Amino acid sequence: FTSTHNQQPTTMPSSSSKADTTTPSRRTARRPKSSRGTPITSESDREQALRDYKVTIEYKHLKQHSPSGVYVLPSLTSLRSFHGVIFLRRGLYSDAIFKFKIDLPHDYNEINAWPRIIFSTDVYNPHVCPETGELDVRTAYPQWDPHRHYLVTVLTYLKKIFYMKSFGDDVVANVEARDLSRSDPALYRKNVEKCVRESLRSVYMNEPGCTVKFVEDNPSHSALKAMMKEKFKDPASISRTFILDLIKEAQAKGEEISNGNSE
Numbered sequence: 001f002t003s004t005h006n007q008q009p010t011t012m013p014s015s016s017s018k019a020d021t022t023t024p025s026r027r028t029a030r031r032p033k034s035s036r037g038t039p040i041t042s043e044s045d046r047e048q049a050l051r052d053y054k055v056t057i058e059y060k061h062l063k064q065h066s067p068s069g070v071y072v073l074p075s076l077t078s079l080r081s082f083h084g085v086i087f088l089r090r091g092l093y094s095d096a097i098f099k100f101k102i103d104l105p106h107d108y109n110e111i112n113a114w115p116r117i118i119f120s121t122d123v124y125n126p127h128v129c130p131e132t133g134e135l136d137v138r139t140a141y142p143q144w145d146p147h148r149h150y151l152v153t154v155l156t157y158l159k160k161i162f163y164m165k166s167f168g169d170d171v172v173a174n175v176e177a178r179d180l181s182r183s184d185p186a187l188y189r190k191n192v193e194k195c196v197r198e199s200l201r202s203v204y205m206n207e208p209g210c211t212v213k214f215v216e217d218n219p220s221h222s223a224l225k226a227m228m229k230e231k232f233k234d235p236a237s238i239s240r241t242f243i244l245d246l247i248k249e250a251q252a253k254g255e256e257i258s259n260g261n262s263e
Contacts, residue, residue, distance in 0.1 A: 055079060059074060059082075059151070061152065062155070066152060066155060070159055071085050074211065080108065081101065083102075084102060085098065085212050091162065092162070092192050093195075096200070097199050098121045099119065099207070100118060100121075100135075101207075103115070103116045110146060111144065111146065112143060112144050115137065118133050118135070119135070120207050122198055122199070124174075124192055125161055126171045126181065127161040127167075129174060134173075167182075177191070219253070220253070220254025223253040
């Protein structure tokens with residue numbers, strides 16, 4: 001290390017030298033970028049970037065305020081697509097598990113830019129089109145107002161349709177189901193129960209690209225669940241070591257079951 005405290009410059013500026021008044025060149029301001037990573041160069045791009053930003057804000061809000069039993073994850077390929085699932089715990093559709101997809105139009109967050117919700121599971125309900133699986137959002141919201149309606153709004157409505165007990169004449173997505181609910185409630189109930197059973201049967205059938213996936217328990221998982229029910233009597237007595245030992249025991253039992261099945 002060499003100190004420069006006593007070092008002198010090799011040349012000194014002459015008294016006649018004029019000070020350099022040229023200001024340092026400023027860094028070129030970076031242009032804001034759109035959600036696609038390209039620079040925003042026009043007013044339309046700027047407006048689209050703002051709409052995209054609002055979508056991310058809505059999703060952040062949704063994670064904290066989503067209706068109970070409703071879960072949504074963003075798509076891996078599009079900012080305007082989401083995959084979701086609803087677990088129904090009571091009522092006519094009790095125990096059903098319905099998967100769905102949310103698609104937002106390019107101009108979402110504008111007036112009358114309705115979101116689309118399409119079920120990938122067959123749903124027998126007067127508010128759901130039997131051919132396409134699409135939830136009839138426009139009848140519930142004839143005018144979509146981005147200052148009043150949000151993703152959480154339409155997801156609340158999605159959950160509500162499974163607890164409705166009567167349907168007005170304006171419900172036209174599945175007229176056959178609507179009319180049957182009035183003329184033959186018993187048969188309508190049977191069709192709903194069949195729909196619930198089908199949702200459980202197909203729960204492990206995952207759509208390509210879907211971010212909400214269901215995987216069947218392997219033998220170790222089943223063994224661990226059974227052991228937890230048996231041994232987790234007093235929460236105060238549960239320690240980290242106890243849990244790790246339980247997992248090892250469950251893994252051993254699972255391997256034993258798998259080996260027995262393969263023989």
